[in-house]
Amino acid sequence: MTGTSIRRLIALTLALALLGGCARSSHFDRWDARTSPGSGMTVVRSGDTLYSIAVAHDLDWRDVARWNGIRDPRSLRVGQTLRLTAPGHRSASVVQRSAPVRTPQHARDASSRSESTSPHWLWPAQGRVVSRFIDGSSLQKGLIISGALGEPVRASTAGEVVYAGNGLPGYGNLLIIKYDSTWLSAYGYNEKLLVKEGDRVRAGQQVALMGRRDGRALDKTGSLLFQIRRDGKPVDPLLHLPNR
Template structure:
């Protein structure tokens, strides 16, 4: 009885050791990893959808054509108008811009009147009086019949609107900066509050200070020209207002400038800057 009692625990212990030895000697196989990203889907890779082609910008079909301009980084409608001899309101109308502050780089804008029409300022321009004789006189023949007789008639100038412009100096101060390759206008010295006058009759195309280098600026559109008046202190006119030659439009200031002075420019309808001195009376 005694020997049997001691043998059974030893048998149980030996069995346990055998099981432990079997567990440690057999390599452990890892559980399979389940890929849930393809569960319920075909194993065939799907094609990536092609990206949509970007929509062309407004007016892109007119890029490079005469009378059109491609918007560059930093442009504003006012700047584009000044550089092309037009008012920003005209540009907005020609290009159907509901918000003139929203233009995109690469967008192509019409910068000349549609159909080649000549935009007028709404002001009747006085033609230059002819210094020669009238174009025709009337004589009588022996029968008393009146017949027109042509004499040295003056031929009309093809550029009548431009010829009719008779600009005056917009300020009586001293000329301190001349027109050159780097300066698109002239500068006239003065003191704060000096009157700034419209150099010719026209329609106010812009009043504001959104263009760097001009301060408080006024643009006036004439028949064939655009005049610019910069660095003002106070405005005396508003946009779309008709003004007459010699009318006070502002007071001289030093906005965006190092002294009290007037920055004056004349542009043609293509935006080309002209030397104002050649179009102003000598003094």
């Protein structure tokens, strides 16, 4: 092998190593960069809302608000540090939800949460379910519904758009719609969002265009990631959606 060939081989090897490093530091690492493992804290970035932070950590947004003395969910500031556990709670290596000592007021809060009944949910898209919810899974927290790129995505229930953006790794263009203080629905992988934060939407209203699974640019078909959350925790959408 000539000297020129050896130099080319070395250059190619270095280029492949650099590309591999770039691939590993993908958008899925962005959330970890601002949340130190075991710290129970996170830093607010541009585009974050109280609801998106709660969804990212499977927490009830009301708990996050109470732990941080937040009265208005719209009052977050970029660079603000938020605790993700109750004050006085020692965080483990994995952030866990920890309830404070019950007081009569907290007991009334818990009672009001349990009394909230599930709304009437509609299917957000017409396609086939290709991935189902698995209780306790860190990955399969909802349904993946297949369809055509650009197909309408519809609000599963009426409510307020409390997040519209692409700041949560793994969700792509994401909408979060709040039905009430207990129930949220999330719609990910969208090609285009048709509503913005603060909008009120009707059940069945078109809110987005179906896109590809996040990061799968070669997919020829569309996909929708759909989640239903009660008190911040994912629940099985098939237990709430009508049979079809």
